[in-house]
Amino acid sequence: MADRWTQGTFLLVDPEPVGWQACGRFSDLEEGKGVAVQIAGHPIALFLYDGNVEAIDARCPHAAGPLDRGWLDGGRVVCPLHRWKFEIRTGQCLTAPDKPVRHYRTRVDETGTIWVESGDLAK
Numbered sequence: 764m765a766d767r768w769t770q771g772t773f774l775l776v777d778p779e780p781v782g783w784q785a786c787g788r789f790s791d792l793e794e795g796k797g798v799a800v801q802i803a804g805h806p807i808a809l810f811l812y813d814g815n816v817e818a819i820d821a822r823c824p825h826a827a828g829p830l831d832r833g834w835l836d837g838g839r840v841v842c843p844l845h846r847w848k849f850e851i852r853t854g855q856c857l858t859a860p861d862k863p864v865r866h867y868r869t870r871v872d873e874t875g876t877i878w879v880e881s882g883d884l885a886k
């Protein structure tokens with residue numbers, strides 16, 4: 764995060780939003796390609812889809828496949844192990860509807876930092 768002190772001058776900066784976690788830079792994302800990040804040791808997959816940052820649990824509920832290494836088929840992430848499909852904007856599983864992954868709200872601030880609403884993960 765930004766330094767709060769610079770050469771003896773106190774800089775007023777926005778505090779980190781409560782319940783949100785900084786998770787990398789928007790400029791590091793490529794459309795349709797997943798990136799793995801962690802919040803309190805919990806793996807999250809970030810995808811840039813249609814210009815928006817989407818965040819879902821990175822572990823597939825079938826057999827813990829790495830969804831961050833999956834690919835997008837339209838708005839669906841395809842697990843690289845057995846090809847279960849998940850809606851990137853909701854986490855809904857199309858292959859096994861009773862096995863969704865968690866979807867997280869995201870935002871990108873004016874510095875290009877990606878924030879993920881961590882909720883109870885970071886406690």
Ligand code: FES
Nearest residue numbers: 823826828842845
């Ligand atoms: S581990 Fe993801 S479909 Fe099997």
